[in-house]
Amino acid sequence: MRSEDKVPKAVKRVHEIFEQPTFMERIQGGDITQGNLSDCWLMTGLVALANIPTAVKRTCVSYSTTIGVYGFVFYRDGEWIYSIIDDKLYLKSPCWDSRSTQRDLLVQVSQDGTENLYRKRYRTGSKSLFFAQRRDQNETWVSLIEKAYAKVHGGYSSLAGGWTSEGLEDLTGGVTTELATSDILDTELFWHREMSKVNQDFLFGASTGYLANGKGERDGIAEAHAYIVLEARSRKNGHRLVKLRNPWGDARKGIWEGP
Template sequence: MPRHRTKGIPKAMDSSQSAPKEPVGLLVTAELEEALTACKKKVERIAKICRATNRKFRDSEFDLENDPISCLYGVEVDEEKVDQAPDVRRVSQIFENPKFFADRPSSSDINQGALGDCWFLSALATMSTSPGLIEKLCVARDEEIGVYGFIFFRDSQWETVIIDDQLFWSIPKFEELNGDEKKLYHNDKDIYNSIARKGGKGLHFARSGTAGETWVPLIEKAYAKLHGDFASLDGGHMSEAIEDLTGGVSVVFNTADILDPSRFWDEVFLRANDNTHLFGVSFGVLDKTRSGDASATVQGLMGGHAYSILRVKECRGKRFIVLRNPWGDSEWTGRWSDGSKEWTGEWLQVLKELDHEMGDDGEFVMEYSDFLETWETIEQTTIFDSSWVMSSHWLSFPPKPLAHAWSYGEAVFYFSLPKASTAVIVLSQLDDRYFQDLDGLVAHNVEFAVYNRSTRELKGESVSARFWSRSVSCQLQLEAGDYAVYPRIDRNQYKPSVRI
């Protein structure tokens, strides 16, 4: 029985009010304050006990050292991988002077490791463009004890995740080296440990590009624990990760569907600079059967890979977008790429306007026309401030037979507005990433229409550029009155490969 919910977020104040605008951040719900308080108290309690017993915190629920296979793979374990678990080290063993934040978080802090979670890391990189947003994710921490408390937005409510500071490590112990490898370090274990076994370069999964900084691998670990294991993070959509981190609402565009590119730039894309709308892009995996070139790219860009949009700006009559690859390297090689022939004379001065420096750091510049020609999908997530309120309701019902026509009428949701308001309506499924090893082969596609109950006038429909999405939504300007949301739900007996 699929379970679906609507999440209406009518704005609490209309445009005539002049209250000061607060910074965007975590979606305020009835449970948010409770989750924040509970998280802080739990971290404080753990730290107090650990100091009393003179030990660091070890998370028995997600113990990388004692139960690495479960933490890596969860329920579905490939027997060939059982003996291949990486080493485990604590943050204090890895870094001489570790700091959760060495400076204000930025996209340059993020480097992907041996896990296919570019979508999640791109979400972090995109969120770093909104000042103060990343800092809200870790509610409480005691770095000396090694305990960190995070909150995530899961299935319309905030959940607390507590982790220790154990991290998977890929560089072997001195005793595991062969003779020739030991000679490189003059057969001296102390020299080897001080050079090879220190610093973030040895982390198995994500790491920061800033020396001694720990927020990137620890947030990744907390997100993995939320889902049960690291393997659950293999493949996904950037916009869904931002929703999980902030409680925001996402919509997906196909670039080929844009009617007026100039209007899209002015009305949608420029929002990337106001910290309330976050964007990411991608295109499908390249078919390499004809060329036989397994390393084929689109001018340096990878198919089936998520990239972050950091900034958009019009300079000297041209429209530019600054993007980033979460790998921290492998950039666009077309026009306006780093070192390209376009960067001559007066145009070099534009680099400062774009806040961009050349170098193989994963960050690159594209002109808007090349951007639209190259990318297939744009993901936009709206982040809310405290002037918005949320109402949510879950409904469970038996689906119709697979051969049944795709139609409205399986369920209906009602809501009322006491006054005219901007409303964001969302129809969502339970996030199957939490039970993907057990969820069978059936996939559901959802859409909805919104009607005024008095006039029976259609007010709007959901917008989605792809099937089988976790949620669909629309934003409407509604008058005071009573409204009905009619879902349309289809299912198919296979699991589509839509995650990247």
């Protein structure tokens, strides 16, 4: 990625980006996509929380879509704190008047309605956002929570790198436990008492470290990356399957593929 691609190109208010913006009307973890920030740990926390829509709604204590002001709460250092934000969000592409590769390509293809086409393709909907996005092109809650959480930490760059457990604790006020797979003494007991109750009694995250020879991939599982566990099942043939969600979105590779 070029250095100029690593920073936002513009900022607009919600009503200027989304054609029919909604806020927390459709809460689904399956369509959350990580943006241009290494905050997969926060995204996986939001995916997990989205399995309980009422839990997501509790993070926003007050808002006005008309005015464009939102108030969120997070649990930090033993207490609930407020984070109040406006509805300005960052975009990946600059305005039409600024030179860009996308604009130049459109000009070469067609002169008719090019500016409107550029705005529709590159500066409209969730896909145009620089940070967290949704497959639902009009739903805004993920991007606004990410912005409020970044404000608590001092800025978006402060969210680069972290632990899913930290994100879940901040979002819920709950207590988490980090457990290395090598430390599980009784895998049978763990499967039946813990893993099989994912999204019922427990929320589970999963993360990978570095291989001995550097970064790599294991059958489609990315290294140094965070996932959320969506489901755990036992097959009649004795096989056990764990369904993971990658906050990158559609990044399927390897013998095991999932959402």
